Amino acid sequence: MSITIAPGACFHCGLPNTEGDTYPVSIIGQTHFMCCPGCQAVASAIVDNGLESYYEFRTEPAARGDAALDNTMSKLAVYDEPELQEExxxxxxxDKQIQLTVEGITCAxxxxxxxxxxxxxxxxxxxSVNVSARRALVTWNNEQIKLSGVLSRMKSIGYESLPFQPDNHEASYKKEQKSYLKKLGLAGIMTMQVMMLAMGQYFDMFGNIDAEAIGYFNAVSLLLTTPVVLYSGSIFYVSAIKAMMAKTVNMDVPITIAIAATYVAGVLAVNKSTGEVYFESICMFIFFLLISRFLEHRSRHRASEISSNMLKLIPVTASRLQDGQWVSVLAKQLLAGDTVLVKAGESIPIDGVITEGESSADESMLTGEFEPVKKRKGDRVYAGSLNQQGSITLQVSSSLKFAMMNQILRLQEVAMGSKPKVALIADRLSRYFVSVVLVVSALTYWYWWSQNDPHAFWITISVLVATCPCALGLATPSALTCAMAKLNKLGILLKRADALEQITHATDIVFDKTGTLTQGKFSINRAVYMPDASLIETTSAPAGVSVNKHVEEHLSSLACLLESRSEHPIAKAFSAEALKVKSMSSFNIESYDVEIGKGICASVNGQKCYIGSKKYVLSNSQQADIWPGANVLMAINGKVAxxxxxxDTIKEDVKSVLDSLHTYDLSILSGDAQENVDAIASQLNITHGFGGCPPEAKLDHIHAQQQQAKSIIMLGDGINDAPVLxxxxxxxxxxxxxDLAKNAADIVLLNPKLNALSDVIEMAVRTKRKIKQNIAWALGYNLLVLPFAVSGVLTPWQAALGMSLSSIIVVYNSTRLMR
Known part of the structure; x- marks a missing residue:
């Protein structure tokens, strides 16, 4: 009969429960409360394993749950503090999102x-877990679960995790690398010694060796092999145990079975002084596997550090204006609105806008272009870029957390979470393949055992080792990581990893005109003002100024005023300097409305004003088109004024880029006048040009094309391009x-030159080819080696060497994408 737990006490250990209902567990259909996470974890494990009857028949309370877990939870709880999470x-x-550094990741x-x-x-x-970079991107609802709960769950399944910080992440990598080298060094030294003893027996180098000497050599070999098995090989057992605890199998399960079975068989053989021992095979197997894992580990880090090292370009400190003096502070302490001084030769510590001074900035780490960019007052500068010439002061636009460089790296992690179809297939295939390996190994043992073959056990071990699908699990993530690293180096930001796969299926490429094919630096070649004094409020002109001249000055000032609030590239052509405007102080704007892709409607000094595309203005003025070639009109109170x-001018590299895309159907989709679109299309030999398209028309065009089973790549740059992107x-x-277009896009070309498009398409094709090569090699190798292993031709150590080389070949093949 079960004991009775006093009210208010922990249902598991019986000690006072000071936490109330914080740690509940459902036992036999009833909720009971525990005093700490340790008791909760133990009780949950008992229930999960179907041992609930323990609580019905126990005669005394259980020992208190692991106090270490309680201590761990209290340490992790600090990460729930808003002040700490701010970083x-x-x-x-x-929801909330965080990027974690995860220790202990060994394979897909x-x-x-x-x-x-x-x-x-x-x-x-x-x-989404990026195996190559050893990082995890987690999005959670903070009302349902806290960050400490996420970290605790990671720890419970055997993976230490902490918020990603470049320095800590690098330290974590070096810690893992040091551990690999220790294990590898021990395995290498012991393998040489065991091999020496085994070779002596194989070739009888010491003359006629009697049974007692052989037993002695085997005992020494067992002594030398034991630390290799227990220490050097521990990385495989830990991974296999994690998988088994999660009720699944991974690639380390067959490896662990092979090592354990071979070692136990050797121990029994030494104790009984009968049977064969393969201690040299065990040592070589672990040694080769560790070499493979170490090279994979280093290659993956080398690919991911190209991106991570960008953060090292951001200086740790900055000079902030404080109480009239420049004070050195940590860059991560800077807030929006702070004023920062950057001297010549210093790296810019944070994103901001120049308020004083002029300089040139090296932004090659963002754009891939090494030509310095001229920076003046009002221009934006970015953290990590190098201030090459004069001193500048800048006003901080956002904290370091939201700096462009940090945003780029964060978006890359998000991109790795969206796996291409081929990656999902490879992941699923590798998990099924492990199960197949275990089944084939069991059948192999049964067959040779039924044939009374004394080597049945060792043949089975060879099958387990030779057919382990490690290379298959590395095929896709290694290629994607290398591809993203190379694109990042070229100034190309990939926001969806599966976009690379979709590019290879594209049939059409659609371009916006302004700012994409053209430079987006507009100028007014000609302006015509209507000599109608009724268009302005007064007909009285200043002394010495004709009425027509006065009307012209008034209309040019009004056009400048209306366009000054617009973000459209054409608006920059209507500058006060270009229109020779002296003052706009006489105008009072009562309302202002921007119709994206069309123009501006405003009420100024009580007059209804329109400025924008010819089609838009004429539709609101009910007048005929008598201005051929004009692409911007302005109307006041229904009259064109x-x-x-x-x-605009075409970008220098556009023609050569488009010539290289002859396999695609190219077209222009623009909001500009049809005659301007036709002119650009003619110069670039583009067959289809669609002008006068507002955002909804662009959207309809894309949908119409997609309904014809076409796959569209769309390039744009403006606010009006966001929906169609x-x-x-x-x-x-x-x-x-x-910014709106960048947010809507799957890929961002940080370099304004269009030749980056060719780089993206080429990399997409190469990446898909590499993934197919990797999968073909991994599957081909396993299918090729299987008959040799099953038939007993391969020894265990030969199988280990082949499997390790297979993984190394896959990783090496992927790194070729970075050339």
Missing amino acids: FVFDQGK ACGWLIEKQLAKLEGIKQV AAFWVT AAADVSIAVGNAS
Whole structure:
């Protein structure tokens, strides 16, 4: 009969429960409360394993749960503090997102295990693990689960995790590398000694060796092999145990079975002085595997550090204006609105806008272009770029957390979470393949055992080792990581990893005109003002100024005023300098409304004003088009008051880039006048040019094309391009794009030159080819080696060497993408 737990006491250990209902566990259909996370964890384990009857028949309370878990939870709880989260947690609407450094990841199966286990937690919205970079991106609902709960779950399945910080992440990598080298060094030294003893027996180098000497050599070999098995090989057992605890299998399960079985068989043989021993095979097996894992570990780090090292360009300190003096502070302490001094030769510590001084900035780490960019008052500068010439002061626009460089790296992690179809297939295939390996190994043993073959056990071990699908698990993530690292070096930001795969299926490339194919630097070639004094408030002109001249000055000032609030590239042509405007102080704007892709409607000094595309203005003035070639009109109270001929120039590299894309159907989709679009299309030999398209017309065009089974790549840069960028199969924002367009795009070209498009397409094709090569090699090797292993031709150590070389070849093949 079960004991009775006093009210208010822990149901598991019987000690006073001071935590109330903080740690509940459902036992036999009833909720009971525990006093600490340790008791809760033990009780949950008892229930999960179907041992609930323990609580019905126990005669005394259990020992208190692991106090270490309670201590761990109290340490992790500090990460729930808002002040601490401010540095590394990002808001995603109602949810929160964090990037974690994860220790203990050894292969693709580790990433899959973490994703599946965290996804089971209530409140977890998304989990994506980048195996190559040893990072995890987690999105969660803070009302349902706290960050400490996420970190605790990671720890419970065997992975230490902390918020990603470049310095700590690098230290974590060096710690793992040091551990690999220790294990590898021990395995290498012991392998040489064991091999020496084994060779002596194989070739009888010491003359006729009697049974007693052989037993002695085997005992020494066992002594030398034991630390290799227990220490050097521990990385495989830990990974296998994690998988088994999560009720799944990974690539380290067959490896662990092979090592354990071979070692136990050797121990029994030494104790009984009968049978064969393969201690040299065990040592060589572990040694080769460790070499493979170490090289994979180093290659993956080398690929990811190209991106991570960008953060090292940001200086730790900055000179901030404080109480009239320049004070050195930590860059991460800077806030929006602070004033910062950057001297010549110093790296810019944070994103901001120049308030004083002129200089040239090296932004090659962002754009891939090494030509310095001229910076003047009012221009934006970015953290990590190098101030090459004069001293400048800048006003901080956002904290370091939201600096462009940090945003780029964060978006890259998000991109790695969106796996291409081929990656999902490879992950699924590798998990099924492990199960197949175990089944084939069991059948192999049964067959040779039924044939009374004394080597049945060792043949089975060879099958387990030779067919382990490590290379298959590395095929896709290694290629994607290397591809993203190379694109990042070229100044190309990939926001969705599966966009690379979709590019390879594209049939059409659609370009916006202004700012994408053209420079977006407009100038007014001609302006015509209507000599109608009724268009302005008064007909009295200043002394010495004709009425027509007065009307012209008034209309040019009004056009300058209306366009000054617009973000459209054409608006920059209507500067006070270009229109020779002296003052706009006489105008009072009562209302102002921008119709994206069309123009501006405003009420100024009681007059209804329109300025924008010819089609837009004429539709609101009910007048005929008598201004051929003019692409911008301005109307006041229903009368056209001015016409402007605004021109743009094609970017230098556009023609050569388009010539290289002859396999695609190219077209222009623009809001500009049809005659301007036709002129650009003619110069670039583009067959289809669609002008006068507002955002909804662009969207309809893309949808119509997609309904014809076409896959669209869309390039744009303006606010009006955001909807159509979101609708395209793959969207690309050029370097000078608006923030809204960049947010909607799948790929961002940080360099305004269009030749980066060719780089993206080429890399997409190469990446898909590498992934296919890797998968083909991994599967081909396993299928090729299987008959040799099953038939007993391969020894265990030969199988280990082949499997390790297979993984190394896959990783090496992927790193070729970075050349």
